Amino acid sequence: MSDTMAALNRKLLEHSRLTAADLRAVTTLNYTIRALDPNEDLIRQGDDPSVSALVVSGMLARYHLLPSGKRQYISYHMEGDMPDSQALFIEKMDHAVCAIGSARVALIPHVQLLKLFEARPFVGFAIWRETLIDAAIFREAITNNGARTKVARLGHLLCELFYRAKASGLTDGETFYMPISLVQFGETLGMSIATLNRTLQSLRKSRTVELQRGTLHIRDWERLAKISQFDPAYLHLKKAPR
């Protein structure tokens, strides 16, 4: 049995209830592993995906590429996430996905997933739920960028990444390795890099959080969450009755 698919099962169990038979069916999925260099694209805007990727290690990000060449990062994805289940029923990618640091993904053909969903609807529902949680994360990003102060905006993103990592057991105590550059944070939050840096200084000064060389360290979670108006309800990380 596959450790890789076992990781997917663990992820699905973070929010969904599945029977032993469902879980067993998931482990029968075939896949191939692909290694990605830092900043390498997994898939580009306009591509027609026929496989879905499951993050095995490292981190991926979604982004839009604008006519000017400017990037807008949309969301980040870590071990156990399936970032392009978003593309399962879609012909042409409206966004690209790239690696943040080195990463490894398991590629699962869409046809296999569809067959599995027909045979075991509740597995489909679990992955559907996964895509809905992604959508909730997108909504929160809209609100974050539209309605929060710069400090809360950055703080909120850091809270979200840390909370999700912790829920998946990827943190080392209060520390999480997450090699997102300041430029990328800027292109996520709609801030210039200068302002982003100064905003980060301000968070540092508040002694709630430390971030250097890709290592995020939470010094005072309660206060950081308060500063950032972070309420994890939108991540829906509770198991639902089936």
Add this chain to the structure above:
Amino acid sequence: MSDTMAALNRKLLEHSRLTAADLRAVTTLNYTIRALDPNEDLIRQGDDPSVSALVVSGMLARYHLLPSGKRQYISYHMEGDMPDSQALFIEKMDHAVCAIGSARVALIPHVQLLKLFEARPFVGFAIWRETLIDAAIFREAITNNGARTKVARLGHLLCELFYRAKASGLTDGETFYMPISLVQFGETLGMSIATLNRTLQSLRKSRTVELQRGTLHIRDWERLAKISQFDPAYLHLKKAPR
């Protein structure tokens, strides 16, 4: 047979292929109609939804309510849309949905939808696709608010609303009735109402678009789309091979 569910079928056929049997199964769904006054909430943040709403007439909007009482509007939904299929597999609403102007919705119990999806997986896939298109709209909103100029930002939103309305046959030539207030536009696009108004003036001056008393009139679609960097690819309104 129900006209209301026929409207849902039309919507699903905008992007998905379904068999006659699938379509018939959809029309057997039971529902109740609910009328909404302008600005009335259909569902609030924190509620536990047990029904999904299909917009029968008028317009709905999703929004986040911040601790300060400030609203952030997330997206708008018109006839044929199912805005809270987003909540199908989720316990607690992370956002609210309200009416923009008067509206009527058909409420369909989740249990019925789930049974339908088990019996007819491809109907489920079509509605899943619908939720994925919503997610693509959210992503575009992130980029719109984060990376575009004020003029492009407003123009892009108007383009999207008009394009979607037209695809659903809801426009009257180059005109669409859409009673969103300037305050609401501001709370959608992260601009103050003063700036929003001046941005609108600027669009008016460019003679591409007119907007008054809720009526959107497109005067020069090509130029507006260009100004706004609007590319409808992200709406995925093409039928997919099954």
Add this chain to the structure above:
DNA sequence: CGGAATGTTGATATGCCTCAACTAAAGTGG
């Protein structure tokens, strides 16, 4: 017809983007 909601415009202060210079860290090849 009167009151409330919505839209419009002007003046002001400031927060942020832009640009630029510099430092520190990481990666590369001899």
Add this chain to the structure above:
DNA sequence: CCACTTTAGTTGAGGCATATCAACATTCCG
């Protein structure tokens, strides 16, 4: 392992865009 190059992060100065506040006009609605 060290010089070199490249990339990432940091800080400062200046000017403009936009949030904020306030006054007013218009439209909507009972």
